[in-house]
Amino acid sequence: MDTFPWEITLTVLGVVIPTVAGVYEFFFIGRRRLGYRIQMDTRAFGGEFAGARHPSLVLVRIENNGSVPVDVDDYMETDPVGLSVRFPRRRVVRAFDPARRGPSSPTNAIPELNRDPERAEPDVLRLPRVPLNRNEHYKVLVLLDELDGDAAPDRDGDASDAVMESRIKGGRVIRTRYRSGVSRGVVALITVMASLIVALYYVSGEDSAAAVDCAAGKLTVVGSTAFRPVVEKAAESYLRACAGAPGEVEIEVRAAGSQEGVRALDEAGRRAGEAGPAMLAFSDGPKGEGHPQLLPRPVSFSLLTLVVSEDAGVQDLTPAQIRRVYAGRYRNWKDVGGNDLPIALVGRYSSSGSRRALEERLLDGATEPNVTSQDCRRRVARPDNPTLRCERGSTAEVLDTVAAVPGALGYAEAHAAAAEADRLHLVRIGGQPAELDAADRGVYPFWATEYAYTYGQPAADSLTAGFLRYITQEVGQDVIREYGQRPCADLANPRLCRPS
CATH class of the missing domain: 3.40.190.10 (Periplasmic binding protein-like II)
Known part of the structure; x- marks a missing residue:
């Protein structure tokens, strides 16, 4: 029974990893999810302000980081408002919308909710039910007063003692930190599956030559002296990758100038007849007139x-x-x-x-x-x-x-x-x-523009075609970048690499 090719395995896993991670994030981490961040928590004004003897300012960010929108009906019916944020040992004096978005701002109602100094929970900020689409957010700037009579030190946002005490239907409210990327569970899952890919790569080393599209024979590369270091490095890498392939592979690089290489390829092609020569020519620019059998392939900028x-x-x-x-x-x-x-x-x-x-x-x-x-x-x-x-x-x-x-x-x-x-x-x-x-x-x-020229269309299974594919695909493109040039596929303006 034939073994399952490792290249196919890698391709399958390349699809499975993001799929599994997405399903995990979507169903297990939570479709409906609100996050809150404390972006600032600091002493303010250096003295009494707006009725606060020891004032401090806290900037709270509310964000929808789930996979579906949150509507007004998604907030818990038992909560008379939308969300409640508690600030232990501090009294909420007033809340502001720092963006000043006008009468429709959801935070315009906040001062009314927190104006009574005799309310039962003076340390709680109550926010209205604000609908949020995916990735939308709003911010609230809160003026607080220390209840213990002493001015507290500045707090880092992540170290703030503020805490959200609310829930939403069919989801949850979580505190988010200053980090980017997916959750730890997804990272762990990706790490495990990536380790499997690495293991498959090493245990399947005997198949690597086939993945590089090796072919036996001798290839002569002529043309540009400026591009010669790239060709030589790519040839060394190709030969190493093909070391286990059947048949002997040889690549000779003879660089004497772009137009000299174009002429040498044209002459070799005319002598070789229908079979075509085992030769590539690289040229810094178009081939010029008089070589109708030479086919250009843009390689790099x-x-x-x-x-x-x-x-x-x-x-x-x-x-x-x-x-x-x-x-x-x-x-x-x-x-x-x-x-x-x-x-x-x-x-x-x-x-x-x-x-x-x-x-x-x-x-x-x-x-x-x-x-x-x-x-x-x-x-x-x-x-x-x-x-x-x-x-x-x-x-x-x-x-x-x-x-x-x-x-x-x-x-x-x-x-x-x-x-x-x-x-x-x-x-x-x-x-x-x-x-x-x-x-x-x-x-x-x-x-x-650096062009690779062939005399006519080389056979798909020939060394000429195999090496040309190699130098214009991933490994060869890495070599091109290593030598300070840019593969044509990387250009913001791909017309620069268009054959003339």
């Missing part, structure tokens, strides 16, 4: 940043200043308020997706200047290009060069750049730092 050497003397540039620097109109950092130091542009090869994002999002579609230097220090004279600019093949090489060359300006994936912040500066753009939320809201302009 990648944040990019400008970086400068420490001695440049700038940490913020406006979009207009950035365009003028790359157009060659500003060639010294003093032109933008920095130090008297020549600007050395450190760019990427034309195959770089990060370069395409720079040109599209910061340069209004203009291209970077031509190369005029190999070492990024000495400029080769070119009459058509007055700037000093060199190129590097990867994110890491750009960061190393910017950190080493005086006056250098480059660009890189933001998480990788932040790791080098001890030797270079991340540049704010128009006063806005490189932050994912700011880019998501449209106030930070330098970002790119």
Whole structure:
């Protein structure tokens, strides 16, 4: 007989836990329930006030924290009023509605109920029958006088001696504390069932490879150098999860630039024919024209940043200043308020997706200047290009060069750049730092959508399809977040990840 798959067990328990907790809360904890909180209990005024020689103020909150509304008929018929709150050793002087909601306020009647100083129970506050829908509440501010003749110390709200002495039909009135969440019984129930889930996970470890959707074979991943750390970490995790699966699994990561990866995938697909290549390409941005067989899948929202050497003397540039620097109109950092130091542009090869994002999002579609230097220090004279600019093949090489060359300006994936912040500066753009939320809201302009490309539609049971599903689902998304990027599913504005 086949064993019951642990994934199905987890799914069933995932439905059972909230269902059982809800039923327990609904039927056993109470459908109709009023709660009261003492939100303040303190000495007041420092002397006699409104007939109280030793006045104190108490703020009482009445709330419907049950699962059904409470109507006027739900209060006990034996109680001439709705609710009664007793304040031992104190006399109720007056009660107020702190919200001052007007003539319809339920607390307008409270002073009339407590005005007679000779009544039998001067320490009791009587509240009218107030209908309350689920989660509704009202508050009452009570002026009290100490009966023992001495001013009592301040009391914490939870430590107040005030107590409710009323009931409601088919339910109860309870004192609530300053805490959130479900009751202790429900917490205990969830804890026990969660422990069962953990136990099932460990005793069913032999089935974990199947849950990851493993497939045997060799996969080659090409493309973006900025996204390479994410791919490598995801590949390591995938291989560990598939260690017990039948057949050998191998993933090789070769990152040489987004457009280079797109071209490599296209060429491999044309050679492979109908079977298609066991290859994925990741690109910082769209594939461009001329690759009709490549299918895009948005994977993540990648944040990019400008970086400068420490001695440049700038940490913020406006979009207009950035365009003028790359157009060659500003060639010294003093032109933008920095130090008297020549600007050395450190760019990427034309195959770089990060370069395409720079040109599209910061340069209004203009291209970077031509190369005029190999070492990024000495400029080769070119009459058509007055700037000093060199190129590097990867994110890491750009960061190393910017950190080493005086006056250098480059660009890189933001998480990788932040790791080098001890030797270079991340540049704010128009006063806005490189932050994912700011880019998501449209106030930070330098970002790119990370796409995964396949040559046609890979077979569902192939290693290509399996790894692609892995990196775009839960575990892979955690890796993406770990490296400072954001899965497309997390975006408040999902159109940013829409294929172009």
